Amino acid sequence: MSSRILLTTTSYQDTPGSHHDLLESGGFEIVRERGPLSEARMLELAGEFDGFLCGDDAITQAVIDKSLPRLKVISKYGIGLDKIDVKYATEKRLPVLFTPGVNHTTVAEHTFGLLLGITKKIQSNAVAVQNGEWVAGWKKPVGNEIMGKTIGIIGLGRIGKEVAIRAKAFGMDIIAYDPFFDGAFSYKYGVKRCANMDEVLHNSDVVSLHCFLDDTTEGMINTSKIAEMRDNVVVLNCARGELVVVEDMLEALKSGKVGGYGADVLDAEPPAPNHPLIGAPNCIITSHIGSRTHESVNRQATRATNNLINFLKGDSDFIQANKF
Numbered sequence: 449m450s451s452r453i454l455l456t457t458t459s460y461q462d463t464p465g466s467h468h469d470l471l472e473s474g475g476f477e478i479v480r481e482r483g484p485l486s487e488a489r490m491l492e493l494a495g496e497f498d499g500f501l502c503g504d505d506a507i508t509q510a511v512i513d514k515s516l517p518r519l520k521v522i523s524k525y526g527i528g529l530d531k532i533d534v535k536y537a538t539e540k541r542l543p544v545l546f547t548p549g550v551n552h553t554t555v556a557e558h559t560f561g562l563l564l565g566i567t568k569k570i571q572s573n574a575v576a577v578q579n580g581e582w583v584a585g586w587k588k589p590v591g592n593e594i595m596g597k598t599i600g601i602i603g604l605g606r607i608g609k610e611v612a613i614r615a616k617a618f619g620m621d622i623i624a625y626d627p628f629f630d631g632a633f634s635y636k637y638g639v640k641r642c643a644n645m646d647e648v649l650h651n652s653d654v655v656s657l658h659c660f661l662d663d664t665t666e667g668m669i670n671t672s673k674i675a676e677m678r679d680n681v682v683v684l685n686c687a688r689g690e691l692v693v694v695e696d697m698l699e700a701l702k703s704g705k706v707g708g709y710g711a712d713v714l715d716a717e718p719p720a721p722n723h724p725l726i727g728a729p730n731c732i733i734t735s736h737i738g739s740r741t742h743e744s745v746n747r748q749a750t751r752a753t754n755n756l757i758n759f760l761k762g763d764s765d766f767i768q769a770n771k772f
């Protein structure tokens with residue numbers, strides 16, 4: 449009997465590429481759903497699959513319990529594992545595979561798209577022009593250069609490092625905090641090490657978040673932390689929406705303390721149509737497309753598919769997040 453796989457990621461399913469043939473070559477029975485799926489939907493489906501090839505679906509303790517004993521492996525299409533109860537999966541000796549090292553360049557490029565969109569007023573001006581508002585002379589919006597400004601990177605991992613490399617090319621000063629700081633990298637690219645997050649917040653014109661979401665980082669950017677930042681700071685978030693307290697960011701945008709918030713992620717995805725940050729002043733939100741380039745999707749999908757196929761056929765070429 450062929451293995452039965454639940455495929456939920458829409459990015460994977462909707463983007464053309466060689467990963468589709470690769471998945472077919474596994475000889476699986478594939479059940480396709482349009483994720484990210486809620487816990488309720490996952491619970492309806494759970495129990496009949498040998499593997500999940502998933503995105504940001506709610507894979508909770510209850511979902512894992514209902515999926516076992518048949519479920520052999522979770523192959524996450526991506527690197528963020530915050531929607532999977534990895535701790536419980538590990539207790540149950542259920543391997544969670546993931547795809548580090550495939551989308552860091554693409555997400556770093558997106559980070560600069562948001563930054564320039566804000567500082568050069570590209571987004572607001574482009575929308576105005578589209579609406580027939582080509583203002584002249586002194587009424588034209590005036591932006592800021594990023595050259596010579598300080599970018600503070602919180603989380604100097606794969607994506608954070610790519611952001612640093614690009615920041616250097618733009619002539620920015622770079623400071624960073626990471627509990628596992630890569631000294632060799634920082635020496636090579638001239639990144640100043642900060643002792644803690646607060647030191648980054650005090651000294652940055654641009655704060656860019658690139659750490660994981662977990663119990664210790666959830667809500668890490670809130671009113672008291674924003675108060676520590678420079679006036680008119682630009683905050684960028686291509687990591688996870690829940691790192692930032694939405695109401696606090698909204699207040700800071702309205703008061704002008706924060707000069708711009710560029711985010712590829714929100715605390716709820718998809719957001720309710722009246723989400724407070726949609727339409728907030730100087731705020732650019734993209735719909736979690738930071739890793740969606742043809743190049744990156746293909747790399748990520750190929751890695752996730754190889755993880756799944758190789759694991760199920762007993763080949764050691766897979767990347768496991770929860771070693772046990």
Ligand SMILES: NC(=O)c1ccc[n+]([C@@H]2O[C@H](COP(=O)([O-])OP(=O)(O)OC[C@H]3O[C@@H](n4cnc5c(N)ncnc54)[C@H](O)[C@@H]3O)[C@@H](O)[C@H]2O)c1
Nearest residue numbers: 528602603604605606607626628658659660686687738739
């Ligand atoms: N927008 C997107 O489409 C997209 C795509 C890929 C990844 N992401 C998100 O980007 C984030 C980073 O991904 P990555 O590939 O660079 O991961 P990574 O593991 O390479 O880097 C994360 C870094 O954060 C550091 N860190 C952990 N806790 C920290 C803290 N409290 N303060 C500062 N640094 C801390 C870690 O030491 C690590 O170096 C993840 O949250 C991931 O979910 C988003």
